[in-house]
Amino acid sequence: EAGVAQSPRYKIIEKRQSVAFWCNPISGHATLYWYQQILGQGPKLLIQFQNNGVVDDSQLPKDRFSAERLKGVDSTLKIQPAKLEDSAVYLCASSLGPSSGAGELFFGEGSRLTVL
């Protein structure tokens, strides 16, 4: 079974530039999550989707971050304009059942962003 796919693995940009990350979850997984992991910290949830609807985006900096999950499958996370503090690994995860259930999350390998 194919895992969660993310791209690009690495991205270096200058501040005020824009960047987009792509995620393809495990086939059939209804719930998709984007986490931000800053060096030395645990993952912080940015946004989660149930099919193509947003369940929680309370910690998404909406002035610069946006995400969509068209057709309830792939998802894109965009940052525009980027700030230095956005340097982090962006992890995509998916789970089979609802986000309130007991199912574990399956993570992609992450996209490491460096903002100069």
Place this chain on the structure above:
Amino acid sequence: AQSVAQPEDQVNVAEGNPLTVKCTYSVSGNPYLFWYVQYPNRGLQFLLKYITGDNLVKGSYGFEAEFNKSQTSFHLKKPSALVSDSALYFCAVRPGGYNKLIFGAGTRLAVHP
């Protein structure tokens, strides 16, 4: 506020010795509890979870964890550590009836030959 604490930034253990990585939580309701492991430049991998029932749960790679409701803890254990167990370990909690998974800050496990 809902929170998860991993009180040790790093745990050092000799190969062959037992290991414990600690996790305590403060959440509402009956939580679901998880452990994940992260190897360098990789995503998080699921190790084990506690939903209900037996307080001792077994997971991947010989790891197990003990749920203690009175102490609100979910410590990760392994009877005999391997050098290959060296990685970053995250405890995560989903409070009862809540759709957000909350992660601890992580504990780096270093197993020395």
